[in-house]
Amino acid sequence: MTRLTAALRRYPLVAAALAVGAVGLLLAAADLETAARILVSVFAGAVALKEGVAMIRSMIAGQLGLDLLAVTAIVATLLVGEYWASLIIVLMLAGGEALEDYAEHRARRELSALLDRVPQRAHRIGPDGAIDDIPVDAVAIGDRLLVRPAEIVPVDARLASLEGSFDESSLTGESLPVDKVAGDEVLSGSVNGPAAVEVIASALAADSQYQRIVELVREASASKAPLVRLADRYAVPFTLLSLAIAGIAWAVSGDPVRFAEVLVVATPCPLLIAAPVAFMGGMSSAARHGVVVKNAGTLEKLSRARTVAFDKTGTLTKGHPEVVDVRPASGEGTAQLTADELLRIVGSAERYSSHVLAAALQQAAENRGLALSESTDAREVATHGVAATLDGRALVVGKPAFVAEALASDAAPLSRPELPSGEAAVYAAVDGRFAGTIILRDRVREEAEATVRALREQGIQRVLMVTGDVDATARPIAAGLGIDEVHAECLPDDKVRIIRDATPRPVVMVGDGVNDAPVLAVADVGIAMGARGSTAAGESADAVVLLDDVSRVVEAVTIGTQTVRIALQSIWLGIIISVGLMLVAAAGLLPAVAGALLQEVVDLVAILAALRAVRAGTKQVPARMVARETSPTR
The missing domain is CATH 3.40.1110.10 (Calcium-transporting ATPase, cytoplasmic domain N)
Known part of the structure; x- marks a missing residue:
């Protein structure tokens, strides 16, 4: 009951529509049909007016959205006296917002899990052995910290105790605990095992791995997908088709009610909801696979990528x-x-x-x-x-x-x-x-050869290496990985020029160093190897691989492709079902009230279809190549 109350407070229009509906039913049951009609009609008309004003403002700004059909449907049902259908449409619009919010929350779960676990306090051990609880931002490099059982490691550190076990699933996706011994690196965000351990801070909180991930997630969760705007591209043809079917039904039957019945099932909520839900699901899946996509629009570009360029040192090699x-x-x-x-x-x-x-x-x-x-x-x-x-x-x-x-x-x-x-x-x-x-x-990364091969299988037409290393070192490595095109001895400006002129586009650039920051920014999609890469590279990139594994680039491309496909499938599913229902209503077989109720089912189907993007991606690049090597000279 408490949850229901909280939900109604969060969505006042839903609460108002339910309240008006309940009062209207009571009035109708008391043989006060006129009063019920006036109450419901006034409420629905007020909502239509409010939405209509917003719609006109959007049209003045040059944006014709799908809300045009919803407003038209409310007005049409009111004009023909189907006021209960009007109320259901209002409830559908308000409920659609609630459904979208729930679906996005479901899709964001992997992202928000990181934000919810940000450490706030640390237990510092003083020279005398006394333990003080301090804000995590007050931890200095070299501080000795106590991490109690099941607590989150507050900053990047080195293990001081003889041994320890840590859950790194929120960072790496690895489900099994990782055993460490004295001197091993312990990443912030790891969850300590059953025994208390002591660690020595090796980084400030702001520079620690977990805080870097959290900042990336904040950027990602605040982004908006360009494909959401793509749904509005369907507004004009879908609106014209709906009005045409409704007009023909009215002309053939001679009954204006038929016009309203068609528009009731033409409301565009599935189109409005499907794309953003799918993209949030894709971003969630990417995070779960070790890739933080900072801007949801990056997924669309990844789905269309045709060229991928790699830096060498630290990207194709271990660095x-x-x-x-x-x-x-x-x-x-x-x-x-x-x-x-x-x-x-x-x-x-x-x-x-x-x-x-x-x-x-x-x-x-x-x-x-x-x-x-x-x-x-x-x-x-x-x-x-x-x-x-x-x-x-x-x-x-x-x-x-x-x-x-x-x-x-x-x-x-x-x-x-x-x-x-x-x-x-x-x-x-x-x-x-x-x-x-x-x-x-x-050493060349074991997964590098399989990564290049998998990218080609994904439809990437051109793979190249762009590196500052000498040609004699870079070319043999590229040949061993199946990369035909090598640009060696490149300065940062050279890399920018090569990527800016590269075709076919979109172009994905993968790098890790400070010198890669400019080229990552100029690429259509910049992907930074963030596990050991520089902060500058991570900040200028569109996506960051959190694991020391270049095969996650394939994962990012796969998730982008599948997410866009699922978004489009969900949009078209909503269109096809709505058109089918419009034809049934045009034949006079679907009353306005029943049509409005069926449209809620269509909304749910579209949301469930879009949520498939939460499971986008492959398990992993299957093959691991035998290591090949190259190195800098002294």
Whole structure:
């Protein structure tokens, strides 16, 4: 009862129509038919006047909407004395708003779930072990936080406890809990498992993953689909057809009531409701599949996409190098270390470097369980390498020329292996003797080849790579992925020019870095890899992939195509059923009151048809390719 009261308060026109109907029935039952007719007619006439004024304003602004038929139907039924039918049409219009609101709420569920779960407080652990509850915005990087069982992690952090289990379903779609160990990254928005854990904040609340997602969702939920306007394009032909059928029925029968009976079932609520409900459903489905579509109109463009362009590093590749081989030097005059010893000392030295390869070398050593050493005199020579004393030995790590300068006169010369395009080598010397090399590559994403293949199967006519990397590195990767067209060594301006001139359109651009922000903005649809990508890229894009998975681009195109198809199907379903009912009414087989009631059923059918978009999309790109690699050089 409470819910019903709240609903009636939320929709006062529905409440008023029901109240007028109830009073009218009581008056009619008391043999006060005239009073009932006056009450209902005045109410329906007032609603028609209000809607008519709004309609005229829209027409002056150059917009002919489908509400023209509804107003005409109310007026026609009043003129022929079918005042109960008038009331039902009013109730239908008011109820249509309520149905649309419910349907949109149903379709927005995946989006609003994120907004409802925004963390507000954090439990900070002080130096003395005391716990203070503070606003999440007051959390600073490095703060130690307590996350209690079933609580949401408030900011991006690293796990300080030995282990923990987290539900990341709202972020990644993964339904199973994810187990983490000390040092692992914990994303804000994750739900802690059954045991309390401690984490170390690694980002401010405003910069955390969950807050970024929430901002994207706010933008998405406030957007409006251009295809909603497409429904208004049916207004003129549908209105003319309806008036023609009604006029012919009146002329043939000689009964003006027949005119009103036809217009009653010609009311256009299904057309008004179907498109927005379908698009909200598509956006909801995209969010559930790890893609936040910021503007609902993006789904329509995705459905018509004919060209897709990819950045390379961080998009088709993982964006960070990995150690693929450790080659210790052997023979007289070398340091003669084992592979693990070489990796350990290089990883230890790279702790004091800011180079892009440093983190990969440290991580490789840690992954093998090697204990890294400390140095008190380590120094980095910019763009060349690191010199340090580790465990009493002089170590030099970096470029070959830098390391060669540190070799003793009686040491074996530095050996430089032949490297294929895309590989990088880090050299090392210990106590003036060559110690060996470590090889790194930036691996191609396992799902990249299947993604390109699936896009072609979706009807994409042209796939290209647009990258700032050198041609010798980019072209072999593109060939391995089935991409024929490569634009390498591009500056941001070059990327913008290439995408602006690309055909056929619409053009989708997929990227992740700061340098991709301009080209994402100029593309018909810009898609940012947001899991590790830059904030600038995410802000300029039309859609953001929240997972570290480029195959979600296929998911976005699939959802866009299916959403538009469902929207159009729902619109045409409403048109076909309405035309069928008009023909029945034109034959005199459908009284005005019965027609008005049947139109409510048509509304419901259109909404249910549009809600199919909530399930749009595929499960996942099926095949995963064997990793191929490429990398930056030191």
